[in-house]
Amino acid sequence: MKSLIAIAGLLCVCAFAGCKREQRVFDPGSSGSQPANGVALNEVHAGGPIQVPDQGPYEESAYAVGEGKRLFSAFNCVGCHNHGGGGIGPALMDAKWIYGSHPQQIYSSIVQGRPDGMPSFAGKIPDYQVWELVAYVRSMSGQLPTDVAPGRSDEIQVKKAEQAKKKEHPPDETPQKIQKGQP
Amino acid sequence: MIIAAVPGFPGNQTSLNPVGPGAGRIEGEFALIFWITAIVYCLVLIALIVYVARRRHSMSDIPEPMPTTPQSDRWAKVAVSGAMVVTVLLLFTMMIGSFVTGHALGNMNRQTAYTIDVYAHQWWWEVQYPNDEPYKTVVTANEIHVPLGVQLRIHGTSRDVIHSFWAPNVQGKRDLMPGYDTDVMMQIDQPGRWRGQCAEYCGEQHAHMSFYMVAEPNHQFQQWLEQQAQSSIAPSTPQTVHGQQVFLSHACVMCHTIRGTPAGSRVGPDLTHLASRATIAAGLLPNTIGNLGGWILNAQALKPGCSMPPNQMTGSDLQDLLAYLGTLK
């Protein structure tokens, strides 16, 4: 009897553990499907704190990251960024982030556009697809766990698969060492 | 004769209602195998039932095992050998029938056939009518118009995973695979809208990946082809002008082409002549204003997992957009 309970407990634990990676949300609901317009970059707000959206769900779902990969080619991000190595646009697979590497910052880059050539996609891509793209972009520099990041693509190979990419450490995410004697 | 054996069924998307020589020959081989196997099956089972009934012993006890000698088994030897000979002959008959049918199908002339390119996507069919003059090449989706009585060459491949092009009334299926180019010869002799469906599991919406082969007399087909080769006409009423603006300023332009506008993306189906098609969403829904509106607003509710995202817009924007799309004949 005890062993049965132990096994049932183990199964429940497993049920929670594996869930997020395999989540497939096809219909994101009305808030997710509105055209992307913008997202607050911090919680400070007139009138009180607001909730900054948590992008965990997209970064933890292999399906969502895979969709992001499909959209990266479909929406011609590869035209400027190639497959992460950059070209007309900056490389996305390294540790250098001109406008920040946090998910909200990448979202803003996509939606607002950026000087010197990054188009604004506001109103053109539904919100949830921007978050899928954000998750994929982060996977290109190895930020995502290997079981969530995509494997190699069925194309001519121009880089390692995202799941094999060594994790880069963007400066804004790496804690800076405090030097002695400095205030 | 097969149809008579299967009562009351509709004639579309079935191999038992051939509308061309391809499916017709296959039905012939099917009938040959059907009658031979049906008769053999009945004979073997009648023999089994008869012998079990005749030789059954009382249920209450189990008798001692019987001794057997070569003499006692003589007629059994003759019977089994005879049955084997008949089996081999019948198998050879069906096999030769199969070879003859396959040979005839393979001999459908390639040189003079009219070529149509089919590119299978997850979960829709891109159809191109190549022309020596590139600007006359027609690109459409999910609805394949063909001239009656003309040899067709469906030249196909897949843009992602393995799909299978199958219009059972017309011809056997052919798998469309990435990395492979394939040709399948067809001919349709009866006019009509013959439904086909993807026949190789290709992911979330394999169940909703259908197409129609519309067979019409040659002059009608040429008219259709010419119309499809045109660019879209510019919208003329305020509503349709605004509708075009809605199209160009929303997510639509990220995936769809409408020739004659700046929208040129090849991710999704070409919409230049959307209003000339009878169905939308790869045969899922009839092409009516209500269905189209529902599809645009939330395709995921109708075909979850497909590549079309939900789109939010105001009611009046949607109406104008639908009015514009309705002009794309």
Added chain:
Amino acid sequence: MITTTAIESTAELTDQERLQAARLESVWREPRGWGWFKAVHHTTIGKRYAVTAFVFFGLAGLLAGGMRLQLAFPEAHILSNDLYNQFFTMHGSTMMFLFAVPMMFEALSVYLVPLMVGTRNIAFPRLNAYSYYLYLFGGLMFYVAFLCNTGADRGWFSYVPLAGPDYGPGKRPDFWAQLITFTEVSGLAVAVEIVVTVFKLRAPGMSLNRIPIFVWGQVVTAFMVIFSLPGVVLSSTMLLLDRTCNTQFFNPAVGGDVLLFQHLFWWFGHPEVYIIFIPGTAVISTIVTTFSRRHVFGYLVLVLSLVATGFMAFGLWVHHMFATGIPQIAESYFTAASMMIAIPTGAQIFCWIATLATGKVVLKTPMWWAIGFFFVFIMGGMTGIFVASVPVDLQVHDTYFVVAHFHYVLIGGAVFPLFGAIAYWFPKVTGRMMSEKLGQATFWLFFIGFNITFFPMHLVGLRGMPRRVYTYPANMGWTTLNQIESLGYVLLFIAVCLLLVNVSRSLRHGAPAGSNPWKAGTLEWATMSPPPHYNFLHLPTVNGREALWDAAPNQPVVVGLDEDVRSFLMTRSLDAEPDTRDEFPRPTIWPFLAAVATSIAFIASIFTPWGITLGAIPVAITMIGWFWPDRQPAEHRRTREIWQSE
């Protein structure tokens, strides 16, 4: 001379025999309690295989119920498309990898073959235990993954590129691929044991032409397993490498090939269905022989048909790929081969009917299942000719017609014989008889329910309904047939429940069986029911094809083997003359530990390539423990042999 006449119970034994039995029992006893993990006797492991496989059969059957519920209504939303895709993949994979082969080949052969050839244990008993644990852990892994929303969802044959890294996000196809690894290592191990058991451990006098047809069937199956399973191990490993290690086996853009997967898979996939079917024919031969009360007609033809089927099964695989556009001449060859394999199968059927026609037919439950086999399997064979013909296959491939075909041949060719085998051997395994009334009710319910469920699938497939669709439009004319099929499922469900009721009731209240309630002729009926752990009090010798029916009045037994250790006799492969002797190993924990280590390595490799390299270390350690030589028995044996030679 002591004879091999059936021993009803220990009451019949002389005092000397009783002492002998007690000595054998103390040497061969299986450990209790935590010793469950140390068991190495083939009857114990065989029973575990059977129970585990039946549990998986039940799980896969429940999944089928979910599918039938979803398909009972057009455009239903009972199962989402994602869940339905997982359901049909789990159903197919479970039935093929976790039920059909483990039950028909592994369970039946592991339990029955050593008894039927007259030896005390299967060859390589520790490998046998290891293979069972691997099978169990692989199945558990697969279902735990399913509970974690990671159930495989790309079909039971998981074609690329749909299952590849680009179109199969997440870990679902990886769990499928590793399930293959678990079950195929397990299957290969049992195949090797069966071949060695049948060729080296037969009772003296059991020359090749006296081997029971059941054993012939299982040894042919074992050879087929050995040659075909590497194909699927290769394809699933290549898939796993593509998904986790950046290999390009199936990437057409750089020279890989998606058809390579199909060829490798179906090289295995076609023999696989014969691996499932041939043990079914082996069971039918046995049941028909026993319940016709005569030697089976055409022994030589039957054996040659089994061997011919085994060979020819390897020449058919491309008939699963007729729609891929291969050259016509190649297609014609595979059409010819696929039709010609009906010849040996037809020969078997005619021989069985001839046996019935010239025997005295006893209509007990096992015989009913055999009759049901004829009806159902032959229908499946007939539709097989349709799909063997390329033009017709191009219309019915990947439709419900072919779903109907393979359910008729698989359920007819495996499940019907299996339920007959359960009714037939239950008395031997448990010592109790099953209820005849319940047995016949089960048969009729199952037979009728099966036909109601699967016959309409022929029609709905011809009317254009493809396979693996989670729903269908209401205006296609498929609704009524689908509803009939879903109703038939209810009958099948009740029938299987009845079978379980019969088993559980008979276990507790069934009439005592004695050693040979069916008065059958093969050697397993020569010993007590259930067999003691040493199998036979006196190891038998054999005088004819049906060992008990053809036994001479004073049929000799084997004497001279040391009864203080687990000794066994090896005989020559052709004529079974005594050759040498050796010792079976005693119960040991190492197979279990090795299986745990192997499972950890396999499951870890789903998530990281280091899983195999680092995981090999614990495996190596357990293997060292397993193979550590045991000095004492070897010296003891040497001392005894020196003494005996003086």
